[in-house]
Amino acid sequence: MVQVNACLKLIFTIFNIFFAIVGGVIIALALLSQVITNVQGGNGLEGRTVGLIVLYTVGAITMVIAILGAYGAHRENRACLIVFLVCMVIGSLMTLRAGIPALSTRPELEDVLEAKFRELLPLDKASSDTKNMADSLQSQLHCCGLFSYMDWEDDIPDTCLCDQEEEMEGRCQSVSYQAILMPRKSVYIKTCFPIILHYVLLLSNVMIGVTFTLAALALLGLALSSAIIHQMRSHNRATILMTVPAIFTTPPPKYQELHNPPGY
Template sequence: MAFGSRMDGCGNFMKYGLFIINLIIFIGAVVIVGLTIWTIVDKSFANELLGTNLYSGAIYVLLITGILISLVSCFGCFGAIKEVRCMLMTYFIVIFIVFVTMLLGGILGYVFREKVGITMRNAMVSSIPSYGRVKSVTNAWDETQHRLQCCGIYSYRDWQNNIPDSCCKEPVEGKRQRCQLMFEQQNSFTLYQRGCLNVTVDFVKDHAAVIGGAGIGVACLMIVGMIFSIALFKLIE
């Protein structure tokens, strides 16, 4: 019995429902790709201070899966409209593999989120003696302190007698004053008072939550897409 004459209303619902779901999945995947690229390019200045590769690993996993999902969702839309069984089955298998991969990336991100405070503190403590001698560490500290408006691990006192200029607030006239002099004078108006540990931990957790939330939303749609693809596969003869 042909698809058009068997459960026509239900079949059309599955057909166009799968098309719409895949369209939404495509948009969600593009959002995930955009968020991960934004994180990699603009928000990776503190990587040297994280003390682990779990965060960057999870971001790259989500980037790759986001690209794959955007391609597979187009494949699913075409398979639904053309009512091709082999395409629907291929779509289901690929989307399931991508779903598992995304789940792995989410688990990595969650594990890192729980350990970020401890690993970052250890990395910051061990990196302070390398400031000024190792370029990557120096740049990471300067960029983190300047962009997050913080200084040291818990306060500017962590730098002792070698406080960086990046701990200085920008004065009104636009010329940065020497932080060492400000440190000696204990000037709270020109030195950032907050320590970088808690500020950076909150920063990383907030961005991980945004990307994780987008990933969870797309993953839920992927489950619905798999259900619809199997149902449509069984209706097509």
């Protein structure tokens, strides 16, 4: 077995342990994001499911690659280390390709999301799916309308109405309802869009942070695995490098040619 530098092997093993921990943290973040943004049975925020699947998949793949690298270093298995190196190259390229555009478009996310939600107004004339989504959001988040209670025009639903305890806490406002002659109703002051935007930006920040963290770790793993593979190749060539070709051997001194053989 080729002997790899013990210090380098230890550093690489620690790196893979940390890499596996990062994979577990990504899965935990995905689970936490799923719990926090769990509205309308998981369909309240568009693109949420795709983002969570990506986080779960990336976390699982990260842990598998980390285990592969740790095994390769422990057993000094060159095939495992080469597979690990290829995964690091592909991973660094993919994460940088995904992370750089996501970071550049992050400041525009709020405007894009606001424009998309404004297309749903007025809510009382929207499709039944949109109304159900808005009712679910209002019921769970205790808000009224996307940007204002006037998003519902003259058909404010019961999910906007406050109870007496919430009125005493100052979370409600009194508005006219349906007609001037109708009694005023108490609805939530808080609107739903800022809450939705908060969770969308939270998930976006988590994904951007995960992407660049994985890119940095992939580049570090690439360097460490390359060093170990190079050291293993150098050990394999040691015997060849120590062999001196016969053409470069020093010829015998001239006096040996004049030396008399025994018996004279």
